[in-house]
Amino acid sequence: xxxxxxxxxxxxxxxxxxxxxxxxxxxxxxxxxxxxxxxxxxxxxxxxxxxxxxxxxxxxxxxxxxxxxxxxxxxxxxxxxxxxxxxxxxxxxxxxxxxxxxxxxxxxxxxxxxxxxxxxxxxxxxxxxxxxxxxxxxxxxxxxxxxxxxxxxxxxxxxxxxxxxxxxxxxxxxxxxxxxxxxxxxxxxxxxxxxxxxxxxxxxxxxxxxxxxxxxxxxxxxxxxxxxxxxxxxxxxxxxxxxxxxxxxxxxxxxxxxxxxxxxxxxxxxxxxxxxxxxxxxxxxxxxxxxxxxxxxxxxxxxxxxxxxxxxxxxxxxxxxxxxxxxxxxxxxxxxxxxxxxxxxxxxxxxxxxxxxxxxxxxxxxxxxxxxxxxxxxxxxxxxxxxxxxxxxxxxxxxxxxxxxxxxxxxxxxxxxxxxxxxxxxxxxxxxxxxxxxxxxxxxxxxxxxxxxxxxxxxxxxxxxxxxxxxxxxxxxxxxxxxxxxxxxxxxxxxxxxxxxxxxxxxxxxx
Numbered sequence: 001x002x003x004x005x006x007x008x009x010x011x012x013x014x015x016x017x018x019x020x021x022x023x024x025x026x027x028x029x030x031x032x033x034x035x036x037x038x039x040x041x042x043x044x045x046x047x048x049x050x051x052x053x054x055x056x057x058x059x060x061x062x063x064x065x066x067x068x069x070x071x072x073x074x075x076x077x078x079x080x081x082x083x084x085x086x087x088x089x090x091x092x093x094x095x096x097x098x099x100x101x102x103x104x105x106x107x108x109x110x111x112x113x114x115x116x117x118x119x120x121x122x123x124x125x126x127x128x129x130x131x132x133x134x135x136x137x138x139x140x141x142x143x144x145x146x147x148x149x150x151x152x153x154x155x156x157x158x159x160x161x162x163x164x165x166x167x168x169x170x171x172x173x174x175x176x177x178x179x180x181x182x183x184x185x186x187x188x189x190x191x192x193x194x195x196x197x198x199x200x201x202x203x204x205x206x207x208x209x210x211x212x213x214x215x216x217x218x219x220x221x222x223x224x225x226x227x228x229x230x231x232x233x234x235x236x237x238x239x240x241x242x243x244x245x246x247x248x249x250x251x252x253x254x255x256x257x258x259x260x261x262x263x264x265x266x267x268x269x270x271x272x273x274x275x276x277x278x279x280x281x282x283x284x285x286x287x288x289x290x291x292x293x294x295x296x297x298x299x300x301x302x303x304x305x306x307x308x309x310x311x312x313x314x315x316x317x318x319x320x321x322x323x324x325x326x327x328x329x330x331x332x333x334x335x336x337x338x339x340x341x342x343x344x345x346x347x348x349x350x351x352x353x354x355x356x357x358x359x360x361x362x363x364x365x366x367x368x369x370x371x372x373x374x375x376x377x378x379x380x381x382x383x384x385x386x387x388x389x390x391x392x393x394x395x396x397x398x399x400x401x402x403x404x405x406x407x408x409x410x411x412x413x414x415x416x417x418x419x420x421x422x423x424x425x426x427x428x429x430x431x432x433x434x435x436x437x438x439x440x441x442x443x444x445x446x447x448x449x450x451x452x453x454x455x456x457x458x459x460x461x462x463x464x465x466x467x468x469x470x471x472x473x474x475x476x477x478x479x480x481x482x483x484x485x486x487x488x489x490x491x492x493x494x495x496x497x498x499x500x501x502x503x504x505x506x507x508x509x510x511x
Contacts, residue, residue, distance in 0.1 A: 004055055005040070011051035013058035015039040015066070019368050019497055021078060028069040039066060081131075082138045088131070089150035090202065095124045096151060125151070149203045157249055159209060159240075160190070160201040166243045180386050185236035192217050206241070206250035214254040227262045234259050275410045276418035279477045282312065284404055286483040290492030293400050299496030300396050302366075303379055306359050306491070307393055308416065309484070313356040313472075315420030315443055318397075318413050319390030320346065322380050326364070327372035333360055335461075338444065346444040349461065351468040355484045359491075366494040381499035417443075423475030424467070432470030438463060 005012050016038050017025045026035035039062050043051045067077035081088050099121035106118050118126075128151040136144035163186050171179045190201045197213060214237070221230050237255050244250035277285070285308050290301035311321055320338050328337045335351045352360065364370060367378065380389035397413040405411070421443055428434035440446065441459045459467075476484075 003059060004051060009046040011043045011045055011048065013041050013043055013055055013062065015041075015059055015062040016369075017066070018078070024070060024073075024075045025066060025078075028073040028075055029066070080138075082135055085135055085139065085143060085147055086150065086202065089128075089147045092124060092128050092131075092151045096121055096128070099124050146200065146203070150200075157205060158202060159204050159206060160186070162206070162244055162249060163201065163240055166240050169243075170239070181233075182236040182239075184383075184386070185233045186240075188221065188233075189217055189237065192220055196220070206244055209254060211254040214258050218258050222262075231259050231262065274412065274418070275415060276422045277408075277411055277415050279479050281405055281408060281411070282419060282477075282480050283483045285401075286312075286480065287487055288400075288404055289490065292404060293492070295403065299379060299494075299500070301492035302363075302494040303377065303393070303496075304397060304400055306363055307377075307397070307413075309359050310356055311413065311416035312419055313353045314350050315417045315424075316350065317346075317390065317417060317444075318394045319386070319388045320444075322377050322389035322393040324376040325372065326367075326370050326374045326376060328376070329360055329364070331461075333357055333364075335465075336360075345440075345446050348441060348444050349464065350442055351461075351465045353468055353472040355472075355488065358488060362491055363494075368497055378498055379494075379496040424471055427467075427471045427473070427475035430474040432474045433463070433466040434470060438467045442467065 003014050003016070005014050017036055019037075022035040022037055025031075025039075026033065029036055029039075041058055041062055043054045043058060045051050045054065063079060067079055070077050099119065102119055104118070104120060128148065132144045132148050132151075135147050167179055167182060170182065186201060193199045193201065193204070193213070196216065199208070218230060218234070221233065225233075234255065238253070241250055241253040241255055245253060288305075288308075290305065293304040294301040307321060310316065311318070314321070314336060316336070316338065324336065324338075328339065329335075330337050330349070331351075333352075334357055335349055338346060338348050338350065340347050363376065367374070367376075369378070375389070377389055377393070380392045382389050383391045394413045401408070401411070421439060424434055424439045424442065428436075428439070438459055442464065
């Protein structure tokens with residue numbers, strides 16, 4: 001527990017300050033060095049159980065003190081609700097919807113015996129008006145207008161509130177992954193409506209949503225993903241509108257026949273058409289420069305440079321790789337521990353080839369926070385729908401791949417995993433100390449027989465290390481090995497150490 005430290009016999013609470021706010025907090029709290037990375041306060045107890053009980057209250061009080069100092073210095077607080085003002089509006093909308101209309105505040109009894117006063121709902125609406133005025137100053141009048149619209153929609157059923165209700169019902173019978181996929185579809189639909197229709201699922205009713213909107217959204221998604229993926233996503237809005245019609249919330253379904261005639265036989269659209277990268281494609285990816293990975297000067301150049309090499313040399317899925325923490329780098333940086341993933345067998349230890357060890361070492365040397373539970377990829381945001389950083393990694397790779405390999409069909413970030421298993425098989429056929437069970441263990445797959453799967457405790461660390469050593473020697477094409485060797489010193493500098501919010505880059509200069 002990194003927020004709890006011991007000095008002598010006494011326990012202390014430690015509040016970490018985000019890197020981009022070190023200078024602000026240092027200025028506000030008059031730090032001698034000009035920066036403040038953390039705030040430490042005694043919990044006044046030598047008892048660990050009592051310290052844990054007092055910790056959260058102490059952290060809240062410390063955060064409040066920091067915010068007070070920042071506000072006094074005319075700087076934004078750490079806990080600024082306007083950063084997630086839509087979430088605040090949704091919370092207020094729920095409070096307005098549930099509040100009572102009975103007069104309970106400033107109650108007055110009139111001469112005729114009637115009682116007048118302010119209700120709990122009036123109080124919530126007044127708070128919403130005050131916060132809308134505050135938001136207008138911080139984010140502008142358009143944000144304030146949308147904020148008020150979301151709160152006001154508490155009296156009517158919106159598409160988003162209906163989607164939340166429907167997904168809650170669906171989650172009882174469907175896998176969590178399926179429900180998360182449906183949520184992502186609605187998030188994409190909301191993003192499309194905001195960008196192209198200046199509307200939002202948070203405020204729209206079913207009557208507001210038209211058939212042309214549905215058709216344009218389908219066309220918009222088709223430009224971004226395959227026809228097969230669009231058809232998979234299509235089940236989410238179709239399911240919601242069918243549910244809404246059964247409940248009487250919608251009169252018609254604008255999604256009917258929207259994907260009729262969509263050809264999913266196009267090469268590369270089917271999962272069966274996905275493949276490993278060819279040797280020239282791998283060489284092109286490995287030799288890509290920072291400018292090629294991030295041509296617009298973005299901060300993901302080092303991210304993609306590192307991720308391509310690590311995915312190729314470990315076979316980790318995007319989510320497995322992006323969700324690693326510092327403590328997952330084990331055996332003095334020579335292996336990675338995967339805590340879990342897509343399947344029951346995903347939990348595994350993967351030895352690192354020497355070039356991968358170098359990538360990990362350089363990444364760790366650049367990170368400002370190397371505490372055990374700190375993320376290995378702090379610059380990647382965790383998506384709320386999946387609680388993973390892997391989606392952003394896959395998306396950024398796809399955008400760069402379209403430029404680096406414009407003619408490539410049937411490849412994505414997962415193709416690096418396919419290239420890894422191809423290299424393992426090549427090394428096995430060349431006499432390496434590798435067999436199908438070893439490959440399954442490294443890939444996080446079920447092993448081939450019941451005896452191995454049920455009774456064996458798995459391959460030994462020595463056997464896995466030998467397999468990876470032979471993979472490095474016998475598995476990869478000579479052109480790939482040469483590209484890895486010649487570009488070892490070309491890693492782009494890391495310029496981002498936290499996710500970018502609201503399109504404003506965070507300060508990343510060393511404190």
